[in-house]
Amino acid sequence: MNSVIIIGAGIIGMLSARLLVKNGVSVTLIEQGYAGKESSWAGGGIISPLYPWRYSESVTALAQWGQKHYPASLKDIYHSSGIDPEYIKSGLLYLDIGDELEQAIQWEQQFGYDFECFSGEDLKSIEPGLDYSNAERQGWFTGSIGQVRNPRLVRALREDLLKLEVTIEQQTQAQAFISEQGAVKGVVTDKGTFYADKVVLAGGAWSARLLEKWLKTPKIAPVKGQMIVFKARPGLVSRIVLSKGRYVIPRKDGRVVVGSTVEFEDFDKTTTAEVLQELKQEAGRIIPALANYPVEKQWAGLRPGSIDGVPYIGEHPELKNLYLNAGHFRNGVVIGLASCQLLVNQLLAQEPIVDPAPYALTEERLVEDSRKIDLSTAI
Numbered sequence: 288m289n290s291v292i293i294i295g296a297g298i299i300g301m302l303s304a305r306l307l308v309k310n311g312v313s314v315t316l317i318e319q320g321y322a323g324k325e326s327s328w329a330g331g332g333i334i335s336p337l338y339p340w341r342y343s344e345s346v347t348a349l350a351q352w353g354q355k356h357y358p359a360s361l362k363d364i365y366h367s368s369g370i371d372p373e374y375i376k377s378g379l380l381y382l383d384i385g386d387e388l389e390q391a392i393q394w395e396q397q398f399g400y401d402f403e404c405f406s407g408e409d410l411k412s413i414e415p416g417l418d419y420s421n422a423e424r425q426g427w428f429t430g431s432i433g434q435v436r437n438p439r440l441v442r443a444l445r446e447d448l449l450k451l452e453v454t455i456e457q458q459t460q461a462q463a464f465i466s467e468q469g470a471v472k473g474v475v476t477d478k479g480t481f482y483a484d485k486v487v488l489a490g491g492a493w494s495a496r497l498l499e500k501w502l503k504t505p506k507i508a509p510v511k512g513q514m515i516v517f518k519a520r521p522g523l524v525s526r527i528v529l530s531k532g533r534y535v536i537p538r539k540d541g542r543v544v545v546g547s548t549v550e551f552e553d554f555d556k557t558t559t560a561e562v563l564q565e566l567k568q569e570a571g572r573i574i575p576a577l578a579n580y581p582v583e584k585q586w587a588g589l590r591p592g593s594i595d596g597v598p599y600i601g602e603h604p605e606l607k608n609l610y611l612n613a614g615h616f617r618n619g620v621v622i623g624l625a626s627c628q629l630l631v632n633q634l635l636a637q638e639p640i641v642d643p644a645p646y647a648l649t650e651e652r653l654v655e656d657s658r659k660i661d662l663s664t665a666i
């Protein structure tokens with residue numbers, strides 16, 4: 288195999304392109320907007336699922352591989368692009384775990400994470416900015432968890448790919464596939480037709496939309512997440528803190544990102560005043576001093592939602608040489624590195640890093656019509 292077209296230049300498309308080109312494959316990326324401006328720009332960059340014990344072992348396998356390999360990969364991307372994706376091992380503090388605690392402890396032990404308990408005043412040694420009014424409050428800390436700053440990571444990836452001579456066709460929408468004898472040969476776009484030996488669809492939340500006119504589609508639908516960022520001072524918050532589904536993420540320059548909502552709004556990315564108020568309140572509940580700092584920006588991104596958060600990685604059963612790498616839902620950063628490596632293993636017939644079976648495009652994971660996808664019971 289000499290050439291691959293990748294549809295979608297989010298973190299998944301760009302990481303896949305990087306791995307392929309380093310294996311001597313010629314890659315063309317086709318992006319309907321601008322590279323790295325959708326979900327991969329909008330996300331929090333936590334290199335862990337939020338409540339990892341709620342996910343299946345197949346998500347854990349990708350997450351653990353990513354957590355192990357990210358530090359070196361990010362260093363490499365930084366050196367080759369000159370843009371710092373700001374990897375920080377800030378650790379993740381869980382507050383108010385409630386009746387999931389037993390399950391969490393069991394999971395952390397089974398998969399070998401450090402999981403330390405701090406209570407009342409002792410929590411100060413982990414995160415001084417917390418509210419200590421409740422002496423009974425318990426926090427569970429995993430020090431090994433890191434984070435990246437999404438807008439910087441995607442900019443670094445784009446820069447690196449340009450240096451590696453990957454062609455990035457921006458503002459070019461893939462609209463159909465060209466096939467011959469049951470195998471894909473190329474992609475029709477609004478700017479012309481492109482040909483390659485294999486095609487990878489990494490279209491994030493839009494993946495089902497492109498496929499559904501031609502083939503069965505994965506159960507992927509957009510799930511909106513709104514976020515805000517406080518222009519705070521360095522040192523005000525030093526850990527990622529998660530409580531009741533809301534989190535604060537401290538960046539290197541003192542800014543603090545707070546997220547995020549989970550909204551089923553089709554392809555709408557509008558932000559709302561209600562959510563702004565709600566996130567400000569939640570931020571103050573976790574770190575009271577944040578109330579003294581201004582909110583600099585509010586935004587929304589569309590996660591590629593899937594029922595169980597298990598991405599689709601592999602060849603489409605109805606069209607040979609068409610591969611998918613999509614549906615990473617809330618975890619596209621943490622599981623993205625491993626999912627791209629697994630995809631490349633398959634494209635290049637290499638030994639897979641993990642068992643590919645759980646991610647395959649099996650009959651029961653596909654539907655005829657993406658409008659019938661119901662994610663209301665999603666993880």
Ligand SMILES: Cc1cc2nc3c(=O)[nH]c(=O)nc-3n(C[C@H](O)[C@H](O)[C@H](O)COP(=O)(O)OP(=O)(O)OC[C@H]3O[C@@H](n4cnc5c(N)ncnc54)[C@H](O)[C@@H]3O)c2cc1C
Pocket residue numbers: 294295296297298299300317318319320321322323324325326327328329330331332333334335459460461462489490491492493494497511512513514546547587588589590591612613614615616617618619620621622
């Ligand atoms: C608010 C929020 C917080 C998050 N926090 C985290 C976190 O802390 N940790 C974590 O691991 N994950 C997090 N995520 C999830 C993570 O960001 C996503 O899973 C990941 O970005 C998905 O990457 P992607 O490349 O598949 O999608 P995208 O970044 O959306 O990229 C897909 C690209 O495909 C393009 N495209 C689609 N169709 C076509 C077409 N027909 N032709 C051409 N181009 C096309 C789109 O324009 C887009 O640029 C978060 C997401 C959000 C929204």
